Amino acid sequence: MADHDPDTAPTQHPHTARGTLPAFTPVPRAKERSNGWKPQVQRAFIEALADTGSVASACRQVGRAEVGAYLLRRHPKAASFRAAWQAALDLGMQRIEDVAMDHALNGVEVPVYSYGKLVGSRRVHNDRLLMFMLRNRAPERFAGGRPKALNAIGRMEKKRLKAKWRRQWEKEQRRTSPAEVRASIARKVAVFRQQIEAQLSPRTLAAYAEFERLRDEDIARGYKASDDPEHPLYGQRAEADQSES
Numbered sequence: 082m083a084d085h086d087p088d089t090a091p092t093q094h095p096h097t098a099r100g101t102l103p104a105f106t107p108v109p110r111a112k113e114r115s116n117g118w119k120p121q122v123q124r125a126f127i128e129a130l131a132d133t134g135s136v137a138s139a140c141r142q143v144g145r146a147e148v149g150a151y152l153l154r155r156h157p158k159a160a161s162f163r164a165a166w167q168a169a170l171d172l173g174m175q176r177i178e179d180v181a182m183d184h185a186l187n188g189v190e191v192p193v194y195s196y197g198k199l200v201g202s203r204r205v206h207n208d209r210l211l212m213f214m215l216r217n218r219a220p221e222r223f224a225g226g227r228p229k230a231l232n233a234i235g236r237m238e239k240k241r242l243k244a245k246w247r248r249q250w251e252k253e254q255r256r257t258s259p260a261e262v263r264a265s266i267a268r269k270v271a272v273f274r275q276q277i278e279a280q281l282s283p284r285t286l287a288a289y290a291e292f293e294r295l296r297d298e299d300i301a302r303g304y305k306a307s308d309d310p311e312h313p314l315y316g317q318r319a320e321a322d323q324s325e326s
Contacts, residue, residue, distance in 0.1 A: 102131055102172070105165035108156045118145065118153050123162065126150065127169045134173020155249075 105127070107120035118126075122143050129139035140147050154163050188206040192199055278286060306312040 103168050105161040108159045108162050127165045131169035131172040134177050
């Protein structure tokens with residue numbers, strides 16, 4: 082039986098310690114590289130993301146750079162991958178909440194030292210963390226129906242996304258060369274000029290063309306109004322020079 086092309090293989094449901102993720106189609110790759118984002122690497126990354134809730138940790142587990150993961154997510158054909166990414170983050174956030182709830186209920190072991198030597202440990206409970214988790218998981222009973230913890234997490238996520246989007250926008254801006262900017266301005270000016278000229282009579286258009294010709298001649302010979310005795314500014318300059326002397 083012939084092997085299936087991994088790029089065209091049907092969608093699969095990645096399995097993690099957190100459960101089963103939605104099926105997704107891996108982002109197609111133009112070339113296969115030993116350190117590239119092959120379909121199996123993409124699936125392993127999504128699984129790790131669901132288990133850790135951290136992009137950096139997931140990238141380390143699959144041996145890839147974070148920048149590569151974000152570039153992959155921006156691919157035109159990455160809609161399915163992006164949806165799986167978000168689903169994995171949701172599962173990862175649940176894991177973080179579970180760990181926090183466990184610490185809130187059961188406390189954490191803290192080492193006890195005496196005269197610089199470890200003599201034992203004691204379990205410390207954090208009542209503030211416990212109330213934080215209760216307000217999030219049972220807001221109708223502990224927060225008057227308002228999930229305060231969720232709001233705090235949402236603000237952190239919003240701040241993170243805004244910073245990421247800002248970096249992406251700045252990167253896109255750097256890709257635009259000065260020549261492309263000038264060409265874009267020239268096209269807009271040409272369209273605007275066509276709109277204006279469509280409203281002028283032939284006589285006015287001829288007068289404007291003559292104006293442009295004379296203006297270009299002045300620019301070519303370096304004409305300065307302040308050096309021309311026939312220009313009104315010439316007299317003003319002479320008066321200014323006399324007042325300063």
